Amino acid sequence: MDASFWLLQFLNAMQYSMLLFLLSIGLTVIFGLMHFVNLAHASLYMLGAYFGISVSALTGQFWLAFILSPIIVTLIGAILYYTLIDRMRAAGPMNQVLVTFGLIFVILDLVRLGWGDIALGLDAPDALAHTVSFWGISYPAYRLFIIALGLTIMISMWVVLARTQIGAMIRASVENADMAASLGIHVGRLFFVVFCFGCALAGLAGVAAAPIFSATTTMGITILIPTLIVVVIGGLGSLEGAIAGSLIIGFLETFGAVLLPSLSAVLTYILLAVILVLRPQGLIPARG
């Protein structure tokens, strides 16, 4: 286990963390802002991958798919918002969980009808379909791109939330929606915008993941569990929590897999149990 081993596994862990971040940030902010548990968020991730593959197959252009797929997923999210989610807002967490969990299976079967049961692949764009050599290792360029993409979104979200007026409005609404509304913030519209943004990130994560992982009808359900663990560990509703949670889970799973393979499947659950006992609100929860 020399330095190149640690560097390689560090990059593997970073790349996985960034994917988890793209998914969990949408889930956690929607929860923090709207107190709505949208389990179907993971299905939007799956749709992002499948639409990405279709757009890429139709046009032959990866980057077009990369942009169009999150937009399509956002439109689907907007439809879901007006038909289901907005109506379920007052229904309480139990009903929300049931409805959005059911939605996962509805979307899963629609995808099966549309794209079939056989896993589909998407090729990385030519510009990134090679390996880059540095510091004695060679690493796939596309994975470096995902790390860069995740870091860029992480930093820009932090800037938006901490330094801009809309960020201040979102933070105010998370902490106290009634007070924010009485100060003249259109909380309903803000919710919708944030919801759509979360959907777009889920779609982006899906299309970004497709060249690494193939698209399968079960990909939504399999990613849902680590994403929920990230949100619970990090603390519901906060950007910092999502960052911390996805880095912790990404590194734990990656290094667990290579250093303690027989234990790796339970490591995250042990951590989850410890956090739930010692700090049930999560590491960095949103106030409010």
Added chain:
Amino acid sequence: MKSLFAKMAMATTLGLGMVSVQLPAHADTKVGLILPYTGTYAALGNAITDGFNMAIEEAGRTDEFSIVTEDTEAKPPVGLAKARKLVLQDKVDVMVGVVSSGVLGAMRDFVHQSQTPLIVANAGNNLATGENCSPYIVRVSFSNGQINRPMGTWMAENGIKTVYTLAPDYSAGHQMIESFSAAFTAAGGEIAGSDFTPFGQTKDFGPYLTNAQSSGADAIFVFYAGGGAINFVKQYGSFDIKTPLYGSGFLTSPLYVAAEGDAAIGVRASLHYIPTLDTPENKAFVDAFMAKHGTMPSEYSVQGYDAGLALMAAVDAGGADKKNIAAALPNVSYVGPRGALEIDPATNNIVQNIYVYDTVMGDDGLTQKLIDTIPSVRDDVAGCQM
């Protein structure tokens, strides 16, 4: 209005009359197809069904067999409940199917006690034709050991000295790797390292691949199937791993090799069927399959097809009912798309050739190039008492 009603009634009667004419006068044998049509293995269930139906249709014997399909969802309790339903309620004469070894394990005692013949068309658990064998369970697909043992010997004989193995951490993964490793070390090879990845959860093989490469082994030998196989091969390609990749043939199955893309080129694997076999039986099968479905057949479609052929052969040799089918099945032998096949009455597992093949780029995309044939591979009796 009245005349319109009369016309409609008449048309309906005529229509019904025509439908009843199309129905078979009587079906002699009732077949229960018990396969996953939803969930991870749905594509396999559909491929096996297509193959089975094709065998019956080609023989022009659709009137003789009435077919009931049940979805196991690849879940053991569901599979057992569906087997009970097929035997007790539908009163089928024979069951065909079972993709997951877990489902087969759950059904085994019920099948044995109800004395209903079961033609296994996929599930490869060694125990089903070993310790837990039954005179009513006949397997026309493969056993996990049957596919990997010959590859262990073959690789050692072809100059590979050390191997790093990877497989998902569940019973099939362990059986495949253990039978490979036993044969490989018996032939003088050495296992440089071995990892079992969490089953169904591992999407990112990067950490394992980089580990396998740094072990310095001559080759990597893996068993992955379905979505896991696609992820594994693509990531093997994207990391530009220099250690050659070998595997159980499901790794580069024609069913999904297209999704793996260029990364699959040069991967060598062993399997009981590849669609490019140059035999008249296989050519006829491939042409008929292409004409009907527009895609190349996979090992799964062949397993369904052979289940159909074995069933018809058993009906011809014995009779159309439960007891005679069960008695005749273990003695079936014929030449099919896979080559010469026979059921070994000592285990009720199939005896068949194992093909070592290379995935190469052909004129219409990725295809399989035969490297070597290991003829008539027969499993040991491994504790089976009928």
